[in-house]
Amino acid sequence: MKKAALALFLAFTLNGCATSHYTSGRDFPSANVPSIVKGKTTASDLKTLFGEPFAKTPVNETDEKWVYTYANGSAHAQSYIVTMKVTTTGTQKTLDVLMRNETVINYTFTDGPAPGSSTATE
Incomplete structure (x- = not known):
């Protein structure tokens, strides 16, 4: 009975999970x-x-990239006794102008x- 209790205790302590959220850039209305x-x-x-661009970069004397x-x-990482499963999900949008x-050419x-974005098991 003690061995079963110890095995159960170890299973719970060696099993864990963690979730991390992230954002990058500045949201803008895609519908526009x-x-x-x-x-x-x-x-x-x-x-x-769209508001102010996240970045502006000069290309030459007359052109600029926004x-x-x-x-x-x-x-989300789920740790098991011997393996680990990592799942990443997310969306990204980019508008390069x-x-x-001072006028859009492309x-x-x-x-x-x-x-x-994927699921991996190690």
């Missing part, structure tokens, strides 16, 4: 992306539609699962 018109949408229009990005998710003289938008 179709409102962007190349050659017409201005820097002021973008700020009205980046709107947001990611959120969680990681190329500005020339943009790309991606939205989907965050890279690395």
Whole structure:
């Protein structure tokens, strides 16, 4: 009986779990992306539609890259006596905008699962 109680105690103490949540960037309204018109949408229009960009990078004397990005998710680790299972889930969206003289000349938008969302067992 003592061995069974000890085995049960060890099973509970060697078994554990942890969950971690994360966010990165600044959330922005994806529904406004179709409102962007190349050659017409201005820097002021973008700020009205999405707010300030997460990052601005000069490309040359007339061009600048604006980046709107947001990611959120969680990681859950379940530890067993001999193995560990790790599950990560999340979403990520990025809007890259190329500005020339304060006007949009090109943009790309991606939205989907965050890279690395998966389940792994070790």
